[in-house]
Amino acid sequence: MTDFDNLIIDSIGDLKRTHDCGALTLKDTGSEAVLMGWVNTRRDLGSLIFIDLRDRGGITQVVFDPLVSGEAHEKAQVLRNEWVVAVKGVVEKRLQENPDLSTGQIELKVSQVKILNRTETPPFQVDGAVDASETLRLKYRYLELRRPQVFSAFFKRHMIASSIRQYLNNEGFIEVETPFLTKSTPEGARDYLVPSRVNKGMCYALPQSPQLFKQLLMVAGFDRYYQIVRCFRDEDLRSDRQPEFTQVDLEMSFVDEEGVMAIFEGMMQKIFREILAHEVALPIKRISYHEAMDRFGTDRPDMRFGMEIKDVSDIAAKSDFKIFKGALESGGKVKAINVKNGGGYFSRKKIDELSSFVAGHGAKGLAWIKVTEDGWQSSLDKFFGPEDKALLVSRLESGPGDTILIAADREKVVNDALGALRIEVARRLDLIGGGYSFVWITRFPLLEYNETEKRLEAVHHPFTSPLEEDLQYLDDHPDKVRARAYDLVLNGAEIGGGSVRIHNTALQERIFRILGISQEEALIKFGFLLEALKYGAPPHAGMAIGFDRLVAIMAGVSSIREVIAFPKTTSATCLLTDAPSRVDEAQLRELGLRPDML
C-alpha cells in the first residue's frame, strides 16, 4: 500500500504554467516549459520513468531521468494514474516519435516535479479502452468529462453557441433574459411547479419555453430578440429528451415565415461551415406536412435515403385479400414500401421480428412480397391478378431481388407503422448514409382532435396564426385549417419549429374559444397576452431550435445526454447529486405544504 497519510502534497509555489499539454512542438526544442495536469499513463522502466501528462489541451510525454534530476526521479516513483502534477523541464526532440500524439515529436525532460494532488483508485479508468456503464459514468460524471473525447463534444457545443451568438448579433438580434419563475399554462407539456413561500398555496411554473415573453418583447418594440435558454418539461424522458434542455429561441417583428426561415438557414450554413466544414446548400428544401406524411409517414422524415411509402389502396381494392378489403371498406388505406435487394435479408424470422415491430406502432400485421424473376414469392400471390401484380410492382419501382412490405389499417396507423418500419429497415440494412439532410416541413394542421380529452387542441401552440385562405373553415371544419407553422428537420430529428403568431386580439380570442378555453379561463391564464395584443402589437413570427439535439447530431453522438454536462437518468434523477431528494419538514411547512403529502 502506498503510504498516503505521510505523502507530502506540494504547493504550486511560484511555478507558472507556460503551455497546455497539446501546445509544445519541435519549435520549442531547447526551451524550458512548465506543464500541469493529470497522469494519463505511467511507464516505469526502473531507472527511467515516462509519464503521459494530460490536460484539456492534449497529452505530452514527460521523462524522469536520474541523470537530469535524481530528486525528481525519486519523487516520480510514487506517481499513479490521475494524480495531479506540475513539471518543469526542457523540451527535447524525441529519440523515437509517436505518430499517435499531436505532441509526439517532443518530450519534456523533467528537472523539477511537484505533486499537486493524489487520487483514490478511480471507479473506472479515465484512459480506459472499455467503457464503464452509464450508471457509473453519470455518478462520477466529472471523471468522465475528464476524457478528451468527451470534453471535445463540450468544446464543440461551446463553439456552436458562440457562433450562433455572433451570427444573431450581426443580424441585429439582442439577447434578453426572461423569467424562470413564471406562470403555469394549461396547454402543452406538464409544468414543473415551484411553491411560493411568500404567497402560500400558490405556485410558479418553470417555463416550457419563453413563448409568451418573447411575444411581449415584440409588442415592446424590441424587434429582434434571441436567447439561448433553458426550458423545462415534466414529461417522460428519451434519449433525445431531458426534463431541462436548451433552446435557441428567437422572435422577429414585421416579418413573415420567410423572414424567420431565412435567418435559420443562414445560421445553419454558418455553424456547419465553421464547426464541421460542411457546406449546407441553400435554400433548404421544403415539403408540406401532408406530403411528408404521404411519402414518409412522419412529419420528421429522414431524407438521406429513399424507400418512400406508396399508396396502393386502389390496387389492393381489386384483390381478393380479405384483410386489405376490410381495411379499405372501413375507410382505411393500404400502403407499401419497397426494400431494394431486400430478398436476402428477409428470412421468416426477420419478417416475424418486423411484424412485432410494427405491432408496437399499432399495425395488426405486415404483408410481404418477395419479387423474383419468376413472379411473387408471397402469401398474397393467389389474391392478385397478373395485371394488378405488374401494376403494384411498377408503382413501387420494384424489381427481382426486392421485397415489398405492406400494411393495411386506418391511415394514421399505416403511416405510423410504415414510417417507423422504413427507419428500422434502413438501420438494419445500413442504408442510412452519412451527411446532413435538412428539410423544412410547412403547412401543419392548426388543430387536432384529442381523443382522450374529447376536444380540439393546437398542434403547435395556441398562438399560431392560421393560413389566411383557411380562415373560412375555422368554425365548420376546424380540422381543415392549416397553420403558418414550420419545423426544421435534420436527419430525421425535429430540431426546431416556429410559426407566424397571432397579433390580433379578436382572432386570438376566437382560437381560444375553438380550443374550448372559456373566455373566463383565457382571461385568467393568458389575460396579459390578450391585453398586450390590444396595445399596438406588430406582426411577428419566431422559432426555437433544440440546441442539445442539434449539438448531438453535429457531435455525432446518439443521445443528448452526451452533450449535457450533468444530465438526468430516464427516471429524471441525477445520479451524481442524488436529486430529487427529500427535504426537511421545516422547509415544507415554510412553503405551506404538509409533510404527510409527500
Place this chain on the structure above:
RNA sequence: GGGGGCGUAGUUCAGUUUGGUUAGAACGCCGGCCUGUCACGCCGGAGGUCGCGAGUUCGAGCCUCGUCGUCCCCGCCA
C-alpha cells in the same frame, strides 16, 4: 401507465441453456525487477452480500415470484 434488454471482483465481461467440490478472464489495484517506453515488459499478490427480498430444492450466480436501479421503445412531450 405499458413492452423489452441489462444487473457476477474496483471496471468490462464469461459462467445461467442442462442447479452440484474452492465462481473465472482481461484491465485496474498492491509488492518486486527493469535506462527509451508509449496499451512498456517480466515475476508475485490481494480483491466477490453473484442488485435486494422471499420461495422451490438435500443443494441456487443458474429455476419461480416480487422488488429496486439503469438503458431502449410505445403512450406522453402545445
